[in-house]
Amino acid sequence: MAKQKNYGMVIDTRVCVGCSACVYACKSENSVPEGYCRDWVVQETNGTYPRLSMENRSERCQHCEKAPCVTYCPTGASHYAEDGTVQVNRSRCTGCKACLAACPYDARYVHPEGYVDKCSLCKHRIDQGLETACVSVCPTKSLNLVDFSDPDHEALALMNGKEVYRQKEHAGTRPSLYWISARNKPGV
Amino acid sequence: MSHGQDLNRRDFIKISSLFLAGSAAMSTQIGRTISGGGNALADDGRERVVHSFCEHCFWRCGIAAHVRDGKIYKITGSEHHPLSNGRLCPRGTGGIGQIYDPDRLAHPLIREKKGGKTTYRKASWDEAITYTAEKLYKIKEAYGPQAIAMLHHGYGYTFFKEMFKSFGVNKFAKPSYDFCCGPRHQGYMFTYGHSAGTPEGVDIQNSKYILFFGTHYGENMHNTAVQEIAEGIRRGLKIAVFDPRFSTLAGKAEKWLPIKAGTDIAMMQALMNVLITENLYDKQFVAENTIGFDELRAEVAQMTPEKAAEITDIPADDIREIARNFARYAPAAAVHPGRRTQWYADGTQRVRAIAILNALVGNYKMPGGVVKYEKYKMPKGEPHHYPEFEKEVWSKYPLFTDIKPENTMASHEVMQQTMDGVIKAWFVYGVNVPETITLGRRKTIEAINKVDFLVAVDTLPMEVTGYADVVLPECTYLERYDDLDLGRPYRTPFVALRQPVVEPMFDSKPGNQIARMLADKLGVHALEDDVETYLDKRLKKAGSSLAEVKKTGVLLAEPTDLYRKPGETLTFKTPSGKIELASSKMREAGFDAVPKYTKQPDAPEGFYRVLTGRKPMLTFGRTANNRFLNELPTARENEIWINPQAAEKHQLSHGEYVHLKNQAGIVSEFPIKVKVTERIRQDAVYMVHGYGHYFKKLKWAYRKGASHNQLISDTEVDESIGAVGFQNNFVTFIKEA
Secondary structure: OOOOOOEEEEEEOOOOOOOOHHHHHHHHHOOOOOOOOOOEEEEEEEEEOOEEEEEEEEEOOOOOOOOHHHHHOOOOOEEEOOOOOEEEOHHHOOOOOHHHHHOOOOOOEEOOOOOEEOOOOOHHHHOOOOOOHHHHHOOOOOEEEEEOOOOOOHHHHOOOOOOEEOOOHHHOOOOOEEEEOOOOOOOO | OOOOOOOOOOOOOOOOHHHEHHHOOHHHHHHHHHHOOOOOOOOOOOEEEEEEEOOOOOOOOEEEEEEEOOEEEEEEEOOOOOOOOOOOOHHHHOHHHHHOOOOOEOOOEEEEEEOOEEEEEEOOHHHHHHHHHHHHHHHHHHHOHHHEEEEEOOHHHHHHHHHHHHOOOOOEEOHHHHHHHHHHHHHHHHHHOOOOOOOOOEOHHHOOEEEEEOOOEOOEOOHHHHHHHHHHHHHOOEEEEEOOEOOOOHHHOOEEEOOOOOOHHHHHHHHHHHHHHOOOOOHHHHHHHEEOHHHHHHHHOOOOHHHHHHHHOOOHHHHHHHHHHHHHHOOOEEEOOOOOOOOOOOHHHHHHHHHHHHHHOOOEOOOOOEOOOEOOOOOOOOOOOOOOOOOOOOOOOOOOOOOOOOOOOOHHHHHHHHHOOOOOEEEEEOOOHHHOOOOOHHHHHHHHOOOOEEEEEEOOOOHHHHHOOEEEEEOOHHHOOOOOEOOOOEOOOEEEOOOOOOOOOOOOEOHHHHHHHHHHHHOOOOOOOOHHHHHHHHHHHOOOOHHHHHHHOEEEOOOOOOOOOOOOOOOOOOOOOOEEOOOHHHHHOOOOOOOOOOOOOOOOOOOEEEEEEOOOOOOHHHHOOOOOHHHOHHHHOOEEEEOHHHHHHOOOOOOOEEEEEEOOOOEOOOOEEEEEOOOEOOOEEEEEOOOOEOOOOOOOOEOOOOOOHHHOOOOEEOOOOOOEEOOOOEEEEEEOO
């Protein structure tokens, strides 16, 4: 039997330029309503003139292994899919926003139609063997879809020997998004 | 409104919203389309993908437009097209915001005066074409063909060029020549005998070290180059960026050097000085392949790192370190030629200095160095016989390009000749002249007021359409064929096809049909009966066909060999056949044969030099009103970037809105948001160009941020090639009452 998939992302911030192509690609792929988005770009600058550093990040739902949104969802709408992603069952969602409060990553919004929406890791695409809309559009290949159940997955090798972090690990969420820090020197 | 003075002849007209797309019954449908939930047209239940190329910037990436229920719901990068390589920038994905823009021009319009009031009225195509042809014909009869000029930007202009040339008119000007492609092209021509290229001829992904001077890759999302920079970084590319502002690219750099604006040539001379005095240059390459080394050495001898440090604000040790690194990594190292290269009057020389730095380290046709990408070798089309022109090149500048047929003069010369009464009619294709740098807004409107007849072909009611006598609504690039794209040399040479994804909406028409209708009325034979026949004939000559190329949108050649072989003799199409460190063309025309540094004026007390750039999700006019792209808060308006110390001096706080006032007293029509940031020097401010639109019919773009073009009142002309610099404009702040 084929091994259970376990999807997540490796995001190489060394190359991300914060262009937001991922945001627009997601919006058109997933018909995200005007004024909302499922992914977003953060440009973080540190230091004082002239010693500055920058990290650009394309952020989204972290598809946590221990997802507070799933824990706190009273109706079971937020749930773990078999492929390791976190999904929302719209028909079971009452829009109570417990998950919005629980999510440490601010990854969710209430859709004008009343249910809670967020990044699905383009489940409709990955089920067909395609990459997510954001991964496939990204001009810098900063975004990489990874199946963590496959130890030979190409994108995993990207992290070798580099400073890699996960966001808010102290929250105990075990997020499935891994970030290659912009502090890494080129070509490491 | 106060965007012009004494607008008597040519009052700016507010196009009634009755003539725009959004007022039609379409508006609700469009609303639904943009939010993605619509189902207005026939549902065939399947997704259709059409491969074409983008028109949101000049790069012209390949796109794949996905159609569902008769509507384009998303646009992705074409996997077949070498420039997109399956990926796309935000602007490319934003095509759906353009085609379904409710503000689109829906009908031909004719300006008319009734009871002292000037308005537009809806016209039929036949009427608008007949009227336009009659006016152009009469102007040509009365004043000769030199009284008509076409100003253009974008790839659809070719049919109009053919139409005009057959009519005997060949005054063409593309504003981007003036401040972007002109100096870059000519500077490289004079030095290497070929263009710097688009994509630029730098083997970025294989390079170990690249120096950038103010080039904003990442903020200007030139897809292929950004892809290569990212790949380069993964492979170990080190970057150094000279820029008064900590750009996104500077954020990727090993070293950011916050150079004082206007001192690049001093820095480049100092880098040459170090390469030469420390014997770091490639002596054999220079001896075999260049001329003018002694002259160059004599000129840069005075520019020691210490002297350059005083001029540029970059410490001498840093200058030495950069020069040594550049030499150490060469030949897998390069100085990038950049884009939008005309900042002052010496842009051509600045580009030449970049070309010379590359030549000194012998990186030509070396992995990671300067390369010459090849174009697809397309058999020539049917020869066309035009009437004899009085001149092939109309520019008065001695070194104006003579090999770019889309430019026969600089656009500021069109303005000047209009002021002088020589040019009487403007045909404006796809370029929003008042908001496009060249001489700034005020002077452009002064020139517009002198025009007897102005035709605007566009998809949206831009500022320029408000001054037009006739507005001809073109359909967008997603609804039409254009000429084949043969123009982009790259690793894999290609020909690309633009083809309609969906039928033209409203009463808009493709440029090829508009040009053909005009040609017919003018009685000239310029174009094939239909565009498909024309494209098929051309492609058949190349051994393919329209039907074949429609499948993938491209015709590909084998990847070219970019690198020179050991012992290979290099030849260059310069007068000497060598790389000209000292340019014989510049010298013959009476200019400095080697680049010299000229000091630029400092800002008046309390004023700051205005630097410009762009945001990755917008391309100025093309995308200004794009609701889809403007949805992100980061895209919606421009900000004025200011260093915290300067902000304190003017008591400005982050996030407040101020008006800007330039050195000539021009006050920005709209306020702009203050961004207090460490990311800029204390003597300069930065704003993204292309905001602050004053045309209310651009419902989304109107009043968003401040217009950079409005604040340009001082320009300097590069007397060699006729380019225009505009960075000696300064602003101060007027706080909101």
